[in-house]
Amino acid sequence: MNVLVLGAGQLARMMALAGAPLNLKISAYDVRSGNLVHPVTLEVLGQGLENGIADADVITAEFEHIAPDVLEVCQASGKFYPGETAILTGGDRRLEKALLDKAGVANARYQVIESREDYDKAIANIGLPLILKSALDGYDGKGQWRLKPDSDIESVWQDIDQFLKTSPQGARQCVIAEEFVPFDREVSLIGARNAKGDLEIYPLTENIHTNGILSVSVAAGDNDAVQAQAEAMFKAVADTLDYVGVLAIEFFDVGGNLKVNEIAPRVHNSGHWTQQGAEVCQFENHLRAVCGLPLGSAKRIRPTAMINIVGEVTVPMNVVGLAHVHWYDKAPRPGRKIGHINLCAESAKALGEALQEVAKHLDDTEFPALQSAAETLS
Amino acid sequence: MNVLVLGAGQLARMMALAGAPLNLKISAYDVRSGNLVHPVTLEVLGQGLENGIADADVITAEFEHIAPDVLEVCQASGKFYPGETAILTGGDRRLEKALLDKAGVANARYQVIESREDYDKAIANIGLPLILKSALDGYDGKGQWRLKPDSDIESVWQDIDQFLKTSPQGARQCVIAEEFVPFDREVSLIGARNAKGDLEIYPLTENIHTNGILSVSVAAGDNDAVQAQAEAMFKAVADTLDYVGVLAIEFFDVGGNLKVNEIAPRVHNSGHWTQQGAEVCQFENHLRAVCGLPLGSAKRIRPTAMINIVGEVTVPMNVVGLAHVHWYDKAPRPGRKIGHINLCAESAKALGEALQEVAKHLDDTEFPALQSAAETLS
Numbered sequence: 001m002n003v004l005v006l007g008a009g010q011l012a013r014m015m016a017l018a019g020a021p022l023n024l025k026i027s028a029y030d031v032r033s034g035n036l037v038h039p040v041t042l043e044v045l046g047q048g049l050e051n052g053i054a055d056a057d058v059i060t061a062e063f064e065h066i067a068p069d070v071l072e073v074c075q076a077s078g079k080f081y082p083g084e085t086a087i088l089t090g091g092d093r094r095l096e097k098a099l100l101d102k103a104g105v106a107n108a109r110y111q112v113i114e115s116r117e118d119y120d121k122a123i124a125n126i127g128l129p130l131i132l133k134s135a136l137d138g139y140d141g142k143g144q145w146r147l148k149p150d151s152d153i154e155s156v157w158q159d160i161d162q163f164l165k166t167s168p169q170g171a172r173q174c175v176i177a178e179e180f181v182p183f184d185r186e187v188s189l190i191g192a193r194n195a196k197g198d199l200e201i202y203p204l205t206e207n208i209h210t211n212g213i214l215s216v217s218v219a220a221g222d223n224d225a226v227q228a229q230a231e232a233m234f235k236a237v238a239d240t241l242d243y244v245g246v247l248a249i250e251f252f253d254v255g256g257n258l259k260v261n262e263i264a265p266r267v268h269n270s271g272h273w274t275q276q277g278a279e280v281c282q283f284e285n286h287l288r289a290v291c292g293l294p295l296g297s298a299k300r301i302r303p304t305a306m307i308n309i310v311g312e313v314t315v316p317m318n319v320v321g322l323a324h325v326h327w328y329d330k331a332p333r334p335g336r337k338i339g340h341i342n343l344c345a346e347s348a349k350a351l352g353e354a355l356q357e358v359a360k361h362l363d364d365t366e367f368p369a370l371q372s373a374a375e376t377l378s
Numbered sequence: 379m380n381v382l383v384l385g386a387g388q389l390a391r392m393m394a395l396a397g398a399p400l401n402l403k404i405s406a407y408d409v410r411s412g413n414l415v416h417p418v419t420l421e422v423l424g425q426g427l428e429n430g431i432a433d434a435d436v437i438t439a440e441f442e443h444i445a446p447d448v449l450e451v452c453q454a455s456g457k458f459y460p461g462e463t464a465i466l467t468g469g470d471r472r473l474e475k476a477l478l479d480k481a482g483v484a485n486a487r488y489q490v491i492e493s494r495e496d497y498d499k500a501i502a503n504i505g506l507p508l509i510l511k512s513a514l515d516g517y518d519g520k521g522q523w524r525l526k527p528d529s530d531i532e533s534v535w536q537d538i539d540q541f542l543k544t545s546p547q548g549a550r551q552c553v554i555a556e557e558f559v560p561f562d563r564e565v566s567l568i569g570a571r572n573a574k575g576d577l578e579i580y581p582l583t584e585n586i587h588t589n590g591i592l593s594v595s596v597a598a599g600d601n602d603a604v605q606a607q608a609e610a611m612f613k614a615v616a617d618t619l620d621y622v623g624v625l626a627i628e629f630f631d632v633g634g635n636l637k638v639n640e641i642a643p644r645v646h647n648s649g650h651w652t653q654q655g656a657e658v659c660q661f662e663n664h665l666r667a668v669c670g671l672p673l674g675s676a677k678r679i680r681p682t683a684m685i686n687i688v689g690e691v692t693v694p695m696n697v698v699g700l701a702h703v704h705w706y707d708k709a710p711r712p713g714r715k716i717g718h719i720n721l722c723a724e725s726a727k728a729l730g731e732a733l734q735e736v737a738k739h740l741d742d743t744e745f746p747a748l749q750s751a752a753e754t755l756s
Contacts, residue, residue, distance in 0.1 A: 017398055020391075020418055022698075023705040040398055043421050279722070280702070294699030301680065301722075321672030324658070326399040344657070344679075 655682025
């Protein structure tokens, strides 16, 4: 079976590696070059989306910020999973928040902002502090604002107004103001749903970010009640979208009560631990779902932590000996995810010790949050 | 790092899949066509052994029946692991038996036969029944004989004599006569050794063959004393060869005492279970060893059985849902290994039950020995 992936990055690469044993042949459409490439070898297999679609039995995506015309052509082929609506929703905060409301899952209060009136309404109704984000991808590093009680409300509005007026996406762009959620921790849930509505849901992972980038994700068992909440919300969102494939949901945990932060209609960085920690990994289960094969078990087989490799760093040999290193064959650049490390142990306690052992060999500015991650396990 | 594998079959394919996360790039030299190919995509990367050697940082092999001139050129490059001697030994029963004696490990008594005198000596000294095998690859389906007490000694000799006189390998060919070992079961041990002599050894697997082809291999825990014997013999053989890479040893178990049957200087079919059942699989550990990376743990993480997919068969969807299917992307042909299935469970008992569950969905002529395998676990 031939599977075309929109996007030729590490997620397509890991899908190709996971799919090969099932004789699933993955090609990737590089949206920048227009080339069809093999996502592991980067061999150029052809040119142009239309050719990619014609050769594919199934089409899927590794990211959600895809031009609407590309999504439309894929959808028209009848081969596209999770499909246009799911991908558009994942890439548009306005659609995403509407979906969460429609699915009836708890999420931060919000207000869509298209005008100064909307902006004032958000401040009046939700109150400060407010988090403001562009609904679609930002540009020039813009698209996020924060209103605190002492912020200059007028100058932030000037900046938002300018952003909206010059947005390359035109009228599709807007800003979403959201209440600030004082969360205790961030957790995420990855699961697969097939066309029949069957679900395979992985256990929750706890995510530790540094400067907005995921540093460590720990899957070592969670509170049953929290897991049950997360699974119920997952089912509500996935069923509402009639979703097919792997879906990721990020939550804020506020004293044991979850609120959905955001969804990703694809395999997700916080699910990379499943490569070593789960019976069947997220990449294989995504392919099983979109290709109509039976889902594989999402059972965790042992406590596992995932450590991102970000920027211009190397991994010392001691760590290569202790862990599973997954490089993406990407040139290092500051802030760029170029690989990850999966670390497994027989118990949560042993995993905490393993994280501390690994931390001894890694620079804590290059690999932050290892200590914090270890502390969640003690 | 670029690794050239001699041979472009499923073992090279699975090395490529296991090596990609470590940024190890595998190309394969197809000894029949002379092409250099990517062993997963089959993309032709170039032509000719010399070019392959020039582009490689490390050279290894997926099989042992390789022409001596090819081995010589690889050895001369200084990049070849486990190297010419190990591969030659694995492909030549005379060298292999001499190695086992040199390493001081128990093996069936034998006699090298190059003449009628040797043949008579074997019968007189070892006695009947005798197993006779060509030292190098046979041809036209010939190269194996059996002498029972009621066999016609004269006509078997005529056949052997004719075989030796017309052997394409000329004077390098001979026949090895071996005592028949009345074994209780066949087990094998896979392990990795690096250049420093460090070892990572997997637990024993029990192998069930049907018509000379491996049907099922079960890794579900073995007698500690038998495991210790096997590991001591593994170390003796690997150290004697100053071996670098993954080495497989097949044993006869006679009432708890092991005799080495044969060795394979490579990753091995009876080690495929390690893909799901061990911390680091045999393919990754072979690459780690030959590339000078630290070895990964060979610990078994759960009881696992491997079921070969042989010939013109399909695997029903129920089984795809229950197990890990590894296809080799090969055209089905009678007797040809085209894939395997790994089945995991939390205990030996549960694995026996899982084997029986899977057996319900599989034809027992196409997938023989599933019941026998399940019985080893009850």
